[in-house]
Amino acid sequence: MNGLDAESVGKAVAAARPDVIVHQMTGISRVHAGKPDTKHWDRYFATTNRLRTEGTDHLLAAARATGVGHVVAQSYAGWNGVHEGGWVKTEQDPLYQGTGTTFSTSADAICHLEDVVVRAGGVALRYGALYGPGASDDQVELLRRRQYPLVGSGEGYMSWVHLDDAASATVLVVEQRARGVFNIVDDEPAPAREWLPYLAASAGMRPPLRVPGWLARLLAGDVPVSMMTEGRGFSNARAKRELGWALRYPSWRAGFREGLQ
Template structure:
């Protein structure tokens, strides 16, 4: 059944893949954007403008769109800078609250929201389900802020009184516009031999192509009877000791040099070091079973360096 869908964050890497996908499936799509100039080439059915942190503006924009389903893809991440993390945390807390209030006032029935699968605490594993606790007590202030904002987003979405809520915990995104694209920050660092491999490199990353992320959002929009939290990741979680050397090989780059884990943290910062040494992967069994989704790209090995 087709629906009127509002996509907040439509100019982001997932939003740009999702808008045409929704339209191809017959949905009427309104893009909510903060800067209309960034919507060039997006081609939604309608465009509304609001800063997600401005509650009255969000309420007016959503009211004019009259959505049945709201898709929340808001973030402000351009790398892992402190400013980007802080702004994204506000979008996940204040912005989520504004979207939910506006959606309920406009008579929407459903909200689908972006979360992250790699915010779980590094205990157990190596691959965790949606029931694993979030890393709320992370030693890094920026990551603790991120995980607490994620927890609030999920609580608000699942607790919305008048909306059926779905939270999609995306794995580590790759593809056009991401850090892992050949022109992205991580792709460029690996290509130049500037991303070292800690010893041990036991952190597990669950990758996800942006096209598969968009397809998961489409499934969530169309599955009216389903609600809850879902990991969205490919079928090939990999330790850094596996994926980083293979990524370098695929890029035609030199093998990453091996450094002690303590030195890696000083060189790369806490978050990247955490990914390479301690992060856990994400199981995708629940979304396969309840949303009938599976990755069109089952393994990062085929496309990580291809886009």
């Protein structure tokens, strides 16, 4: 189906007659978006943002038309907690809006998705930065090319989650018909100065280069600078408490070492 075509979505859902719709549509594969382009974040994520807005609206309309009572949708909780206060955020804390940056369109799309899905009685799963087979290839390749530097102080936080753990949380949400918003991240949000060198070592690469913020902004745009110097991670306490979620990889440390291949 074409997730951006309401008629196509409606026909696909009507034909499938599902009990639950799980919305994992993105447009960031190389087939759709080309090489990662952090300098033009808004362009690189343009199709994904449309899928988070128009695509979500089409799925919800199809769900209503066919009597599907539960919709689960992919949201994001990597580094985009509001950039003030503590370094680790819960579901009650606002998200970073990226005002004045190329991230703002993504922030708007994420907020739209969460708002309409939760108001429809569904659940938004804020996955951390995904890694694991097929999900880490671009990052490892950038490290290999010495194009993934540590920016500035590297004090900005990131939350990670292995693909297997993201999948297991999604299954729990479907089975339990959970509602609301859940951070689907591991137990150890950490600053870039810790996880990036560890990722390089786990992939058999040399330590990353370090560049000042002004140079990174010039070469790679405002989003990587914001991520690595101001990013906020997320707490998974609610998901573990309410869903009974048990992680295979509670920390990216073991996950990077064991789960990249």
